[in-house]
Amino acid sequence: MVGTLIALASAMSFAVSGSFAKGLLDAGWSPGAAVTVRIVGAALVLAPALLLVPGDLRRLPRAAWPVIGYGALGVAGAQLCYFMALDTLPVSVALLIEYSAPVLIVGWTWARSGRRPNGWVLIGTVVAVTGLVAVIDPAGATLDPVGLAWASGAGLCNAGYFLLSARAVDGIAPLTMTAAGVGVAGLGIGATAALGLLPVTMTFGSVTLAGAAVPWWLPAVGLVLVSTVLAYGTGLLAARRLGAQLASFVALTEVVFAVLAAWVLAGEVPGLPQLVGGVVMLAGVATVRAGSVTDQAASTTSTANGGRYSSTVGTVEPEPAVAGATREGVGLR
Numbered sequence: 001m002v003g004t005l006i007a008l009a010s011a012m013s014f015a016v017s018g019s020f021a022k023g024l025l026d027a028g029w030s031p032g033a034a035v036t037v038r039i040v041g042a043a044l045v046l047a048p049a050l051l052l053v054p055g056d057l058r059r060l061p062r063a064a065w066p067v068i069g070y071g072a073l074g075v076a077g078a079q080l081c082y083f084m085a086l087d088t089l090p091v092s093v094a095l096l097i098e099y100s101a102p103v104l105i106v107g108w109t110w111a112r113s114g115r116r117p118n119g120w121v122l123i124g125t126v127v128a129v130t131g132l133v134a135v136i137d138p139a140g141a142t143l144d145p146v147g148l149a150w151a152s153g154a155g156l157c158n159a160g161y162f163l164l165s166a167r168a169v170d171g172i173a174p175l176t177m178t179a180a181g182v183g184v185a186g187l188g189i190g191a192t193a194a195l196g197l198l199p200v201t202m203t204f205g206s207v208t209l210a211g212a213a214v215p216w217w218l219p220a221v222g223l224v225l226v227s228t229v230l231a232y233g234t235g236l237l238a239a240r241r242l243g244a245q246l247a248s249f250v251a252l253t254e255v256v257f258a259v260l261a262a263w264v265l266a267g268e269v270p271g272l273p274q275l276v277g278g279v280v281m282l283a284g285v286a287t288v289r290a291g292s293v294t295d296q297a298a299s300t301t302s303t304a305n306g307g308r309y310s311s312t313v314g315t316v317e318p319e320p321a322v323a324g325a326t327r328e329g330v331g332l333r
Contacts, residue, residue, distance in 0.1 A: 003241030007250035010235035015257030017227035019265035020219040023207040027216065030201040031083040036193045037202075037220050039079065042228035043186025046179035056176040063172055066164060070177065071184025074161025075232065080189065080198070081154035088147035095255065097151035099132055101158035102248040102288075108159070109245055120291030121245070128252055128284025134277025135255050162248040165239035174237045182232060210265045249288040252281055 021034045050057055060067065078098070085094040106117055106125055172180075192198040206213040239247040256278040 003238055003247075004250060006234050007238035007242060007247050008253060010231050010238055011251050011254040012257045013226050013231035013234065014251075015254045016261045016265065017223055017231070018258050019209070019261045020222040020227060022262075023209045023214075023219045024216065024223075027205060027207040028201065028203040030199050031086060032193060032198040033200045033202045034223065035079050035083055036189055036198065036200055038223045038228050039076065039182065039189045040186045041220070041224035042232070043183045045224060045229050046182050049175050049179040050183075053173040053176050056172050059172055060176070060180055066167060067177065067180045068184055069160065070164040071181035072188060073157045074164055075182055075185035076188045077157035078154050078161055079185075080192075081150050081157055085147050085150035085154060087150075088144035089151055094147070094151045094154070096132065097148070098154040098158055099252060099255065100129075100155045101162065102245070102252060103129065104155060104159040105162060105245050105248050108163070118291035121288050122291075124249070124284045124287030124291060126284070127287060128249055128281050131277045131279070131281025131284055132252060132255060135259060135274050135281060159248070161235075162239055162244040162251070165236040166242075166244040166247065167240075174240060175233065178233045178236050181236075182228070246288060249285045252285060256281060 017038070021031075021038075024034050025031065050060075082094060082098055085097075103125060106121065110117055189198070193200045204216050207216050207219055208214075209219055235247075235251070238250070241247075242250065259274055259278065
């Protein structure tokens with residue numbers, strides 16, 4: 001339950017990013033400017049955290065590839081691909097494709113473990129995606145091949161984010177992993193912007209937030225502290241507690257929270273289909289959670305028969321064979 005609450009906090013933190021960014025974009029900011037300020041600003045805020053956990057800084061070089069993958073795919077890649085997709089696709093379609101990540105993770109888990117997911121997980125997947133479609137409502141949207149490619153990249157990067165977040169890397173604390181990963185993303189996004197590959201246009205007048213005129217730096221600070229520092233930190237912690245599969249489904253609630261945030265902060269009133277879709281999506285997430293709990297309970301029996309439970313993906317995997325060893329010789333932990 002604690003892991004689920006942390007995952008919901010992460011989803012809510014991510015959800016308000018759209019409303020913060022909308023005020024800046026309406027004031028003349030380019031998407032590239034919003035992404036650059038968001039990621040580079042968060043990297044600077046989190047940099048001191050690299051020194052907070054004793055020993056973690058020395059262990060980071062041994063975990064270089066997971067950290068680089070987390071920062072490049074989960075943070076920079078997902079953000080960059082999504083904003084590039086928005087150049088030619090409606091927000092609804094781009095979001096729908098990006099949030100195919102839970103389905104990709106279910107497929108990856110199935111292929112990796114060779115074990116069919118729990119029936120409740122499969123049912124919950126269908127129900128959650130159905131609710132997602134209702135909330136986003138992509139009907140009648142024009143589809144551009146280039147935009148679809150960028151959105152698909154965002155979906156793959158999003159799946160990578162959950163898989164890498166759920167992985168315990170050489171004993172490195174979640175805070176250190178978040179700080180290092182966002183730092184990698186900040187270097188990548190900053191370099192892309194500095195080279196002119198990512199258009200950056202900014203204005204410094206007042207912007208509209210929650211129906212009121214506020215200084216431009218207020219939503220910018222919200223993007224950095226709430227929608228990046230808090231969102232990625234709690235997201236990584238939740239994925240390690242829940243596993244990538246369940247954490248990715250709980251993260252679907254971000255779309256519901258985003259609709260509510262847009263209602264409060266941007267005055268965009270949701271329609272009845274969105275509200276119904278949100279309820280359906282939550283039902284799907286609850287069903288997936290129930291299936292994941294059942295899998296975890298089953299892992300007790302499976303480990304007793306020579307298997308192990310993988311917290312990273314949320315499945316029971318066969319115990320690797322050890323030459324010349326018996327179950328008693330290997331030992332059960």
